[in-house]
Amino acid sequence: MDIGVxxxxxxxxxxxxxLYRDNPYYKVAEHILLGVSVGxxxxxxxxxxxxxxxxxxxxxxxxxxxxxxxxxxxxxFLRFSRRLAPVSRIPLSLIIGVGAGxxxxxxxxxxxxxxVKATMLPLxxxxxxxxxxxxLTVLVYFYFSREHKGIxxxxxxxxxxxxxxxxxxxxGYTVMARISxxxxxxxxxxxxWLGLIK
Amino acid sequence: xxxxxxxxxxxxxxxFIFILVAVSVALPLIFKIGLPLKVTxxxxxxxxxxxxxxxxxxxxFSFDHDTGTLPEMIPLAEALLRHCFKKNLKVLGLALLAExxxxxxxxxxxxxxxxxxxxxxxxxxxxxxxQVTVAILGMGENIERVFPADYTGKDLRSFPVxxxxxxxxxxxxxxxxxxxxxxVSWVHYGQxxxxxxxxxxxxxxxxxxxxxxxxxxxxxxxxxxxxxxAEYEKLIGIPGKASRGMDAQSSAHIxxxxxxxxxxxxxxxERRRKRS
Numbered sequence: 001m002d003i004g005v006x007x008x009x010x011x012x013x014x015x016x017x018x019l020y021r022d023n024p025y026y027k028v029a030e031h032i033l034l035g036v037s038v039g040x041x042x043x044x045x046x047x048x049x050x051x052x053x054x055x056x057x058x059x060x061x062x063x064x065x066x067x068x069x070x071x072x073x074x075x076x077f078l079r080f081s082r083r084l085a086p087v088s089r090i091p092l093s094l095i096i097g098v099g100a101g102x103x104x105x106x107x108x109x110x111x112x113x114x115x116v117k118a119t120m121l122p123l124x125x126x127x128x129x130x131x132x133x134x135x136l137t138v139l140v141y142f143y144f145s146r147e148h149k150g151i152x153x154x155x156x157x158x159x160x161x162x163x164x165x166x167x168x169x170x171x172g173y174t175v176m177a178r179i180s181x182x183x184x185x186x187x188x189x190x191x192x193w194l195g196l197i198k
Numbered sequence: 199x200x201x202x203x204x205x206x207x208x209x210x211x212x213x214f215i216f217i218l219v220a221v222s223v224a225l226p227l228i229f230k231i232g233l234p235l236k237v238t239x240x241x242x243x244x245x246x247x248x249x250x251x252x253x254x255x256x257x258x259f260s261f262d263h264d265t266g267t268l269p270e271m272i273p274l275a276e277a278l279l280r281h282c283f284k285k286n287l288k289v290l291g292l293a294l295l296a297e298x299x300x301x302x303x304x305x306x307x308x309x310x311x312x313x314x315x316x317x318x319x320x321x322x323x324x325x326x327x328x329q330v331t332v333a334i335l336g337m338g339e340n341i342e343r344v345f346p347a348d349y350t351g352k353d354l355r356s357f358p359v360x361x362x363x364x365x366x367x368x369x370x371x372x373x374x375x376x377x378x379x380x381x382v383s384w385v386h387y388g389q390x391x392x393x394x395x396x397x398x399x400x401x402x403x404x405x406x407x408x409x410x411x412x413x414x415x416x417x418x419x420x421x422x423x424x425x426x427x428a429e430y431e432k433l434i435g436i437p438g439k440a441s442r443g444m445d446a447q448s449s450a451h452i453x454x455x456x457x458x459x460x461x462x463x464x465x466x467x468e469r470r471r472k473r474s
Contacts, residue, residue, distance in 0.1 A: 019216050037264075037297070044296040048326045052347055102331055103386070110382075110390040110416065118414030131413070170406045173423070177270065177402035179450045180424035182223050183443040184269020196228055197442075 009193040012185055134162040215457065222453040226445035233448050235441070240412055241429040244397050244419025247371065248281055255370040256288040256363055261298030261305075262380035267401050268301065273427035273440035274399040275305050275375045281434045283313040287370075288359050289321040292345065294333060294380055299326035302375075303349050318348075318357040325349035330383050338366050338392040366394040371418065377401045381408055385416050399426070 014029035054070050057063045072091040078084040119135045121128040140152060141159030148156040191197035248257070259279070263271045282289050291306050293299040303323045310321050324345040327333040336344040341364065342354050354360050362368060372394055374381045381398035388394045395418045398408050402423030411417045421430055424447060427440035 020213065040300075041296045044299060044326055045328065048299065048349075049328055052351070099331065102335065106386040106390055110386045114390070114414050114416055115410060118410075166406065170403075173402040173405050175454060176423055176425065176447065176451070179219075179223065179447055179454075180270045180402060180443070181267070182219070182450070183227070183424065183446050184439075186220070186223055186227055186446070187269075187439060187443065190224060190227055 005188075005192050009189055012189060016185075133158070138162055218453060218457075219450060222449045223446045226449045227442070230442070231445040231449075233445055235428055235432055235444055237429045237433060238426075240420040240422075241426050241433070242419075244399075244421050245281070245430060245433045247395070247397065247418045248278070248285065248287075251285065251287060251370050253286045254288060256290060256368060257282055257370055258372045259289065259291040259302065259306075260372060260374045260376075260380070260384070261291065261293040261302035262295055262374050263301070263377035263401075264295055264297040265301065267377035270401045270424055270427070271301070271375055271377060272305070273424060273431070273438055273443075274421060275302075276309060276438055277427050277430040277434060277436070277440065278373055278375070278397075278399060278421070279305060279309040280312070280436055281430070283309060283315055283320075284434065286320075288363075289315075290359070290363070290369075291321070291323040292333075293326040294328075294330050294383075295378075296326050296328075298375075299349065319359055322354075322357050322359045323349045324354070330380065331387055334383060334387040335391065338388065338394075340365055366392040369394055371395040371397055373397045373399060375399045376404065379404065379407060381411075381417070385411055389416055397421070402426075 011029045011032065014025040015033075017023055018026040054066055057066045058070070072094065075091050076088050079088040119131060121132060123129050123132065137155045137159035139159070140155035141148075141163065143152070143156075146152055187197060251257070259275070259282075261271075261275070279289065289306070289310075291302050293302050303325075306321055306323045307317070310317065315321055324341075325348065327344060333344055342360075345354055347353055348357065366372075366388065372384055372388055374384050374396060376398060377400070381396060381400060381404070384396045384398075389396045396416070397419050398404075398411075398417055399421040400408055400423075402425065405420065405422035408417065408420050408422070412420045421427065424440050424443050427438075428444045431438050431441045
């Protein structure tokens with residue numbers, strides 16, 4: 001039997017032991033997971049980003065312009081100094097400014113314009129009618145400038161029902177996802193480890 | 199004292215439910231039932247899109263997930279990779295989450311070997327890049343500027359598979375294998391800005407986030423969760439881990455429906471008893 005598979009199986013059982021109650025085996029497995037994840041992330045970032053994109057660009061290729069983003073990145077670490085922490089806001093403000101500048105038009109285009117366009121449908125089929133009615137009634141539900149009475153109240157109530165259907169669908173998909181994870185682990189334990197699945 | 203008794207009673211009920219769920223999943227895995235599986239329109243749409251691509255077209259696989267969701271991600275990636283290799287497409291890969299890099303590289307080499315594909319000639323894995331927005335937008339201008347080298351550190355221009363591939367204009371589709379909302383970023387910055395076709399292969403949890411983009415035509419299909427992977431395996435005619443897990447999925451769902459109904463009956467009875 002592969003030692004790696006056995007180690008994986010034992011760690012899986014240690015994690016599942018939490019379902020009974022908190023215990024040292026669970027704690028050990030949890031700490032191993034955290035340690036390995038952080039270690040992997042740090043090494044991957046250094047080897048696949050910092051070394052080829054920053055150090056090699058400056059040292060090997062002589063692109064000294066990369067010193068500027070390198071320096072800005074280094075300034076972020078000043079957050080650990082109580083006296084110099086405000087300096088770290090310079091790169092942070094740059095990230096926020098550029099991020100917002102890039103994200104706002106992209107969001108407008110992909111989330112608002114394209115989505116509104118997709119609800120301007122011919123009312124020739126039941127599914128199109130449902131889409132249009134659901135969008136309108138849910139929007140009415142989130143309209144708080146007038147009291148939800150009369151036709152606005154009826155629209156808002158219909159909006160709640162559509163929202164409930166959405167939450168139910170999302171919950172159903174969540175259950176499916178969690179069961180899928182259990183299936184994956186049991187396929188590993190019963191199949192790869194114990195050989196019970198043919 | 200009363201609180202302790204209640205706590206211990208609820209713990210027993212909880213443990214009983216855990217055991218029932220475990221048994222309902224384990225038994226169909228060991229003793230196969232073979233329940234029928236219907237292919238949904240969104241999975242069929244993704245399959246048709248890839249199937250109709252001419253031989254030699256380039257597709258990007260973006261492994262945008264960590265290792266916690268591998269039971270859903272691996273069957274999805276395997277089914278889609280098998281289809282692409284079978285169709286003799288140029289398969290290129292990257293990861294926008296660090297943990298996806300190792301998983302993606304392993305998937306590429308394993309499935310590539312199944313179809314006798316050569317690394318660098320038929321497929322290539324570029325590796326990981328942080329800063330999703332910058333990476334996606336950057337590849338729209340020039341892929342080599344974002345990934346000057348592949349995952350192993352070799353110059354990207356040295357690989358034959360990269361000939362005539364500069365940016366999204368040379369890419370037929372981006373398949374994002376994701377456990378979060380990374381497909382939304384691909385739609386925002388890849389599809390909306392550069393018009394690249396996006397096919398999300400996501401965890402079931404993320405399906406309802408992606409459906410509005412499917413309805414608006416911003417994504418070219420949707421493959422969600424283990425169920426989506428099983429449907430795709432059926433379409434390519436290669437049953438894998440997802441197909442084998444479908445009986446267990448159905449069995450667990452029936453149990454959960456039963457538990458919800460039983461819980462509600464108990465609640466209604468208790469309410470009536472209190473009123474009377």
